[in-house]
Amino acid sequence: MEKYDPGSIELKWQKYWEDHHIYRVEEIPEKETFYCLEMFPYPSGKIHMGHVRNYSIGDVIARFKSMRGYHVLHPMGWDAFGLPAENAAIQHGIHPAQWTKENIENMRRQLKRLGFSYDWDRELATCDEEYYRWEQKVFIEMMNKGLAYRKRSLVNWCEHCQTVLANEQVEGGCCWRCGHPVVERELEQWFFKTTQYAEELLEGLDRLKGRWPDNVLTMQRNWIGRSEGALIRFPLSGREGAIEIFTTRPDTVYGITFMSVAPEYPGLLGLIEGNSQKDEVLSFVERVRRQPRRERTLEDTEKEGVFTGSFCVNPFTGEEVPIFVANFVLVEYGTGAIMAVPAHDQRDFEFAERYGLPLRVVIQPPGEELRPEEMEGAFEGDGILVNSGPFTGMDNRKAMQAIVAYIEEKGWGRGAVEYRLKDWGISRQRYWGAPIPVVYCETCGIVPVPEEELPVKLPKDAPFTGSGNPLERVEAFVRTTCPLCKGPARRETDTMDTFVESSWYYFRYCSPHYEKGPFSKEAVEYWCPVDQYIGGIEHAVLHLLYSRFYTRVLRDLGYLEIDEPFSRLLTQGMVVKETYRCPVHGWLYPREVSPELTCLREEGGKVCGQKVEVGRSEKMSKSKGNVVDPDEMIEKYGADTARLFLLFAAPPERDLDWSDQGIEGCYRFLNRVWRFVVSHAPELKVKEEAWRFEDLSSPLRAVVRKLHQTIKKVTRNIEEEYHFNTAIASIMEFLNLLYDVEKKVDWHEKATREVMKEAVEGMLLMLVPFTPHICEELWQRLGNEPSICLQSWPGYIEELAREEEVTIVVQVNGKVRARFMAIPGTPADTLEARAKRLENVVRHLKGKRIEKVVVIPDRLVNIVAV
């Protein structure tokens, strides 16, 4: 018999699909659509297992939906701007455009080799002028609406990447891409006004509940960080002006004993002018500001401060309150100044303790009495107000509202909401990105490039030296004329954060060659929002938040009418593998480890021989030597096997432990499928299907029943739960049954052939989303016309899926003592009677009195006896 040769059949069908445009889709009215999207890759050069997993999951969903009758959009493209391309230019002298192009070509080849059902006619790369020109147009429109603006501010600077990073792109004080520590710098930067959408972005999360993973929703909610409270003005005493603070605890205003402002507080000079403390304050501020931000903002950093010499008046009490500068107050949150209530705020408590400032208790917890001199920490819980003027005796939760109302009535301030979310800094001091389309003119200031001059193209030649932004040194690019006054002007040399490109690529896919705008509104209305988005959780507050923001911007600019870009989100787990570590040589490749777990690394002609430590499974990485190359797997087993294993080994949202034996198992399964179908192909080429269930032999009835049960289960597993692993397990079970029945039936009989044909074809149809190539080949070998991918998903008949007999479990006092078979629907009293006659049950009931019998039809009988 012909052997299963994945290499040749996979290439054969990939060519067929491409030649016949099987996966091309157009906008056909009236059809029910489904937009299935996987996060597009950065063209780093090679795909990794994480990509293969991500795209295999997407392909199952896309193919399944398509077989279910949906009109499916399933595109692929390239997140093609970014630093690695520029680093390659610096290190190897290859132009970023060239490097990117070659990488795309290789990765496209790899993806095609995996047989994904992409409509390649819609492929896009964000570094194309025809792509980023629209981003520039939108940028200018955002500028005109005040949604893009320029300001000088402290920004996160990565020394290694030589560029600015947005807040979302700093992880634990380090750069999200290279891991180097981030420092602060003060720079003029372009910002997108994400804060304007803070409330809407937050509210939108509620509607995504149940459709997006909870942890992503929580992370976004935390990131936006909404706080309700009040802004209150405290007039300065003895000088002009006031100090405005934000607090979430207006119920504690009677407990204020001092105020604190950030070292960078804008009004600080006004507070210290003419005071004897001025020099001390200035040197303190200078010292704190020299300290790295991260160090200063660690929670366990000692709280320090200096008295400014100035006081303000607490309007509630008329008291004078001293104002301090304190290192723990953040200038970028609220107003950069806070009221300090040491009795009810732990940070203020610590500060007060250090400087001997008084505590004033204004909330008493129920059933307790706090005494300032006995307190070892702040009381931050709820209670009843004391010492609080007209609010004394009030529940503190109620007092919050009452006090805010009072503040507003008196004109001292107002209720307010603050967000942790900041505006998105999008300027990057690098070459390989979309140029920001503005010029700087001495007379006219900041001037947007007129639309007819777009795109502002990246100049081809630029010096990649590794220091500074290459664009700055391209004279022909920088020197330009002002669109307004025609005088000499300088072009902006910063480029946009690459997260801007990935914030709208999914709209561009809807009409990728559209020339009159970023996308056709009709096409977007036809396909969007994305019905299912699939990608890694690492973008929970990066790409996914930016995209939600950008979609709303596009909506408000009139480009589209949706709010949320992604209706459903699936975040897949990482692909991990165990690691090996030698005490002498560190991380080892699997081939450097003997079966006895000793190190095989040679040194000076001698094998090391040290005992190797088997580490826990970790994310695949070169440095740890636990990477598995997709190309090698395809070479060895074929794309179908690689895909099948990635889908079978774990449910999609969980981490997947790579196992070399596991993939062997999947390969064995496909070989079993192949053998069964090919060896019986002659008998299975029959025309009619004229059998009647009742006339079938018992093994054939079992096949029919199992087929319908399997279709039912697989359909549910894929459609509702995305549990591909259990879907595959059911199909494996089904094949096991076919082999079981193989020798029990008469293959000369017509009924056998008909039933088996139906069974085999049903199995192939269910396998298509997972392993399309082998299914296509076998489908053809059964005498069918290609393509199996265009067939409908098989249906099942409930009646045929029903078991002829069910196992009834008999329990005595909740313990299983016997089982028997019964036909479904047997009445409860019959089940009970039969259960009571069973030998083992009788034994356990001996000498006991039956108190109660619980009967669950078709399932169990539980006899309660004492």
Add this chain to the structure above:
RNA sequence: GCCCGGAUGGCGGAACUGGUAGACGCAGGGGACUUAAAAUCCCCUGGGGCAUUCCCCGUGCGGGUUCGAGUCCCGCUCCGGGCACCA
């Protein structure tokens, strides 16, 4: 510290709304075929008790609800992730 997840055989993982714990796969053991090996096929495989028929124990730990709990409730432990002086 706060907020999310999670914990089931030697391993990856199953178990719909509480109703046979361990599907499917891997690994392991035994056997068949073969001169032999590979491949393939069959059987066994949670722990224990002379054990295919019977019994006890068993889903991180301790309680509870229930005829019945991996599943629900309360209190912990450990692991993973996110946030972390945000006033």
